[in-house]
Amino acid sequence: MKVITTVQIVLVLMTCTEPIVICGLLYRNETDELSLLDFKKAISLDPQQTLMSWNDSVHFCNWEGIRCRVKIPRRVTSLNLTNRGLVGQISPSLGNLTFLKFLFLDTNSFTGEIPPSLGQLRHLQAIILSNNTLQGRIPNLANCSSLKVLWLNGNNLVGKIPADLPQGFRTLEISINNLTGAIPASLANVTTLRSLHCQYNYIVGNIPKEFAKMLGMLSVQLGVNKLEGWFPEAFLNLSTLTELSLAYNYLSGVLPFNIGNSLPNLQVLRLGSNLFHGHIPCSLTNASKLYLLDMAINSFTGVVPSSVGKLIKLSWLNLEMNKLHAHDEQDLEFMTSVANCTELQMLSIYGNRLKGHVPNSFGNRSTQLQYIHMGLNQLSGSLPSGLANLPNLIALELGGNLFTDALPGWLGSLKSLQILALYNNLFLGSIPASLSNLSQLVNLELSTNKLDGYIPPSLGDLQMLEVLYVSHNNLHGRVPNNIFRIPTISVLWLSFNQLDGELPTEVGNAKQLMYMHLSYNKLSGDIPHTLGSCKSLEDIKLDRNVFSGNIPTTLGSISSLKALDLSHNNLSGTVPVSLANLELLQQLDLSFNNLEGEVPTKGIFRNATAIHIVGNRQLCGGVPQLHLPTCSVMPLNLTKHKHSVELKVVLPVASMVSLAIVVFVLFIWRGKQRRKSIAFPSFDSSSFPIVSYNDLARATDGFSKSKLIGRGRHGSVYQGKLFAREAVAIKVFSLEIKGAQNSFIAECNVLRNVRHRNLVPILTACSSIDGNGSDFKALVYEFMPRGDLHLLLYSTCEDENTSNHITLAQRLSILVDIADALEYLHHYSQGTIVHCDVKPSNILLDDEMTAHVGDFGLARLMIDSSTSTFADSASSTVAFWGTIGYVAPEYATDGGQVSTAADVYSFGVVLLEVFLRKRPTDNMFKDGLNIAKYVEMNFPDRIVDIIDPELLRDLRSQEAPMAMKENCLGCLLSVLNIGLCCVKTSPNERVDMQEVAARLHGIKDAYLCEHQ
Structure with missing residues (x-):
């Protein structure tokens, strides 16, 4: 036997003189080679030519990405093709690589399923297939x-986590897939598991209690699933745990009081966007290794533990959007304590219920702080001077508080600042010129304060500024030229100020400008034609100014433009045909100017609901739905003849008529001092002539009951079809009722001189006699197809063509419309007009749910705060001034004295009613309890218990992201707080409509911005 063996060895050595042919066979395993070639065949694209070396001329152990064991026979132990751009499927033949230990195919474009044959590889230690587009089940x-x-994260896998995993398991990473179902309890049997990463899936149900067995666990990441139940106390047995991420689930309950003692090695704790409540456990500060603590968007209550300063390694603390409170200096001690967290970079307590002054010591030692978010609280006083000691501060967000005093000049020393958000506060004084030193500033938000003075021209030095919000202040002077020289400026909101002068022609330099809002100022002169050079503009609002001249035709070259509002100015000339070329334009408002000529019929002008042109009496043509008169065409020779007639005949005749009118007015002036006079609104007889009783009778089928759409205290309202209009609303006064005559006079006098998009537009009037020879008086309004707000709130879903669901955004928009109308009546019209009867049935809604305030039968035009120009003795009773439930309390004690503060009170009641959907005359309001006191008793902690259940269902909808729900709740609290400010018992304590409108606009803008 020994001889044979020796012979065999000799023969082998002899044959090895041809090493390529025979010796290679000892080192080459045909199964492994064929398996790898099958894998190559399944690759459809190899952009980096990674597999070029995979051929017979090279031993497969030397192929790119292959590693083999040293022992003979050579077998594949590692296949590593990470990030090679490979496209194709993973061949099942890999299951034949029986000695494979490491399979790394991550960051490619593999498709199809993970081969089940991999389950046969007993030597396999690591599978990393992350960041592909694999599908199917694990x-x-x-x-x-x-x-x-x-690691299987970043694919499109479905199904459940495997119930059984090997006993030697260490790390499971299957994040960002489409896994569904529950976490199997059997997974806890893998006691050597170190890391569990399953976030960004659709795993549902409770976390198994059996997880207590996983004593070796170091990292657990189960965020962004649909896990529910209470905080899994099983994790408290994992004393070695360093990372616990349960964010974005539906977990609830209170945190264990001993969580910090049970998890002493914890470094990362993410619990954000769940349903946790109760206090933050003080023991949490015993987990001294914590460097990231995120508990945002829950319902935690109580105060922030003052011992938070013990977490000296903390770099990220996020407690925003909870119900944490602070009522005194002691409750805010954590702000002093946090100075000990010298490594802290981000602090957010945004959207809680913190009151009081921020201590000046805040920020003294936390020099690493980069992000501070403390907005949407009730913090007050001056800005803490300790902030000046934060050289690395990038973002300072304090909006939605009650900070007062002037903005300090030291803000300009925060050289790293990129975001400064101080909106919705009570800051006074001017904008510090030192802000121009913030060379890194990107966002500057100072809207809705009480700032005055000029906009510093030096802000133009901020060459990285993208967003400038300073609307709703009292700024005056000109818009600085330098602002438009900032190359990055994209958002410019300067609305609701007192800015005057011309808009600089330099506006054309702002090539990146997307949103320009300059509404409600006193800007004058021509709109610069250079505005057409701002090719990125999407939204232009220049309404409520005193611009004059023509609309620049260059606006038609802004191809990105989506909304253009030039209403309520003194613009003249024709409507530029070039605007019809703007394919993206969705909203165009040119109303209440002095435009004339033909309205185009192409582009946006084809959609009558997308354009607003009312208040321009000389316009003609357009699409039929606009109901404009037909444009007349006059030959050239007739035009010259017409001019000649005007000069030789019309002008002298006009002069004589004018003289006669003056004499006539002087003749009857004394008589008018002793009797009431009826002043009709100024109508354009060419487009809608004065109507007679017979016209109105025909329009309403003889005032048929079938046409009756409403009744008021002084008359009835009918729907009718008058002339070319589809529908009008005709208010017929019942003159036999006491006060009806005065109501007609009052409404005519008020509506003669006012015009606003949120007032019900009056079309014409009728003062005649009816078929019986009796006095007849009526007013004709635009028909509002959505009815009134009372109908919208209290109609049932069974009513035909009605819907009982009103979204939060719709309610916000309605209240903003009402506030704008009352602000206009109180502050912007000719004299101060007090409506005296603000209630839901007097608020009408058009097709687009825009609200219009109507019924001015009780309105009074005030020369000053104590005088009414046409009040009479019959109107001095308290009952006359408004409607029970909406009447201000001072009317019962002051003898019915008219004031704008009474309108504010009525508006506040309407606001509360809209969000509670509960009438102020509800049976529950008795024994001294009214809707205002009811809301105040429950504000803010129990507000979810009293708001309209429709809104509550939206807040609790499982489909909406948690952040969106919290944003909705914050919005509700802000709006209801405004309502409570309006219904103060003392008129002197109430805010005025200017402040109400400004704050509601800010809340609406912020809410819509978050939900776009």
């Missing part, structure tokens, strides 16, 4: 007894 890997790491 195969059964229970037989891979050596498997320690499984």
